[in-house]
Amino acid sequence: MPRRKTRSTSSRGPRDERGVVAKRILDVACAQFADLGYTRATLRSIAGEAGVDPALVSYYYKSKTKLLDACLEPPAEWTQRISEAASAPIRTRGAALVKCLIYTWEHDRAGANFFRTSLLMAAHEQVARERMVVGFAVHILGAVAAPLDENERLLRASLASTQMVGLAITRYIWQVGAIATMPGEDVVVYIAPTIQRYLNGRLS
Amino acid sequence: MPRRKTRSTSSRGPRDERGVVAKRILDVACAQFADLGYTRATLRSIAGEAGVDPALVSYYYKSKTKLLDACLEPPAEWTQRISEAASAPIRTRGAALVKCLIYTWEHDRAGANFFRTSLLMAAHEQVARERMVVGFAVHILGAVAAPLDENERLLRASLASTQMVGLAITRYIWQVGAIATMPGEDVVVYIAPTIQRYLNGRLS
Numbered sequence: 001m002p003r004r005k006t007r008s009t010s011s012r013g014p015r016d017e018r019g020v021v022a023k024r025i026l027d028v029a030c031a032q033f034a035d036l037g038y039t040r041a042t043l044r045s046i047a048g049e050a051g052v053d054p055a056l057v058s059y060y061y062k063s064k065t066k067l068l069d070a071c072l073e074p075p076a077e078w079t080q081r082i083s084e085a086a087s088a089p090i091r092t093r094g095a096a097l098v099k100c101l102i103y104t105w106e107h108d109r110a111g112a113n114f115f116r117t118s119l120l121m122a123a124h125e126q127v128a129r130e131r132m133v134v135g136f137a138v139h140i141l142g143a144v145a146a147p148l149d150e151n152e153r154l155l156r157a158s159l160a161s162t163q164m165v166g167l168a169i170t171r172y173i174w175q176v177g178a179i180a181t182m183p184g185e186d187v188v189v190y191i192a193p194t195i196q197r198y199l200n201g202r203l204s
Numbered sequence: 205m206p207r208r209k210t211r212s213t214s215s216r217g218p219r220d221e222r223g224v225v226a227k228r229i230l231d232v233a234c235a236q237f238a239d240l241g242y243t244r245a246t247l248r249s250i251a252g253e254a255g256v257d258p259a260l261v262s263y264y265y266k267s268k269t270k271l272l273d274a275c276l277e278p279p280a281e282w283t284q285r286i287s288e289a290a291s292a293p294i295r296t297r298g299a300a301l302v303k304c305l306i307y308t309w310e311h312d313r314a315g316a317n318f319f320r321t322s323l324l325m326a327a328h329e330q331v332a333r334e335r336m337v338v339g340f341a342v343h344i345l346g347a348v349a350a351p352l353d354e355n356e357r358l359l360r361a362s363l364a365s366t367q368m369v370g371l372a373i374t375r376y377i378w379q380v381g382a383i384a385t386m387p388g389e390d391v392v393v394y395i396a397p398t399i400q401r402y403l404n405g406r407l408s
Contacts (some may be wrong), residue, residue: 040244042256122378123377124325129380133373133381137380155394156373157382158381158382159382159383159395161370162370162381162395163366163370165373166368166370166371166373168367169373170369174326174327176356177358177365178367179363182359189408190407192400194401196399197397204340
């Protein structure tokens with residue numbers, strides 16, 4: 001009887017529940033990888049905090065490597081959002097990229113988790129740096145005016161990334177200084193011209 | 205006889221040797237705090253890598269907290285260097301700050317160690333963020349044109365810090381993209397105008 005009742009509640013059926021549990025494991029894994037580092041976070045510690053059996057973590061994600069892969073996978077919504085920002089009209093593209101970063105951190109939990117894990121792991125894990133190139137830098141490169149030659153495009157994308165990374169770390173990870181407390185609109189006003197110059201302005 | 209011989213070699217006398225050992229312990233501690241985090245680095249693990257007895261670490265640095273303090277202490281040479289950069293003629297001050305950052309990472313081992321430890325620990329340790337304000341941000345604040353009101357000075361210093369931090373992390377910690385491989389002179393050309401605008405340029 002109870003089993004039948006559970007199954008009949010469609011929004012709580014086994015399939016949805018499965019998704020919810022897998023998602024909870026992923027959230028905990030992202031946080032533990034970010035805070036403890038890859039070595040110290042274990043399938044057991046992740047299972048413990050998620051309140052599930054370690055076997056269930058292995059069942060959903062196969063291995064610790066694959067679980068890390070899932071954490072460093074850019075969420076589809078984020079990819080869509082940054083693609084749009086990167087193809088905004090060129091004159092407002094710097095602002096669009098800064099707005100995209102702010103929106104993601106402040107209104108998109110999965111996107112913010114992805115960012116946080118990537119930024120915190122990048123210092124210690126080569127794989128996190130490589131994945132950041134695919135999930136983030138490639139979009140910045142896409143935002144650089146296309147007619148330029150390849151080297152200049154890579155240069156400009158790299159310069160824009162230094163400012164985006166510095167902004168994300170000081171405002172959202174360290175949360176220090178005026179940059180951490182000002183409204184998002186002000187961040188756009190102050191930082192977007194820097195990104196814009198790196199994208200298509202005069203460099204020297 | 206051997207003892208007397210050792211003592212008579214003035215450059216290797218007990219006092220210098222003491223300094224050498226204390227310095228080696230400090231170098232190892234900075235690296236372990238940066239790479240393992242405060243919790244995982246222990247007096248024992250630091251002593252092990254430095255090849256000394258743990259009691260000697262305690263003898264020189266009293267406690268783990270005090271050892272961390274020493275790692276986050278800006279080296280005197282670095283303080284002198286950034287003070288000079290922060291008081292360079294205002295029109296070239298952005299370039300002076302970027303040059304100072306590059307010189308420190310590339311030619312001053314103690315300064316680079318201090319930076320690396322501070323940047324890597326800041327994500328997880330409040331004390332590292334607080335010390336960075338004293339050892340780094342205060343100099344950037346000193347570089348902002350003095351006649352401005354306090355809020356604007358704090359705003360400008362914070363903006364400049366976002367770019368300095370992003371530059372240091374992408375070029376020296378992550379070592380990704382064009383920013384990591386270009387000559388220091390090019391970094392100055394591309395990044396100094398950003399710092400200069402934040403210091404005394406038009407913000408909006």
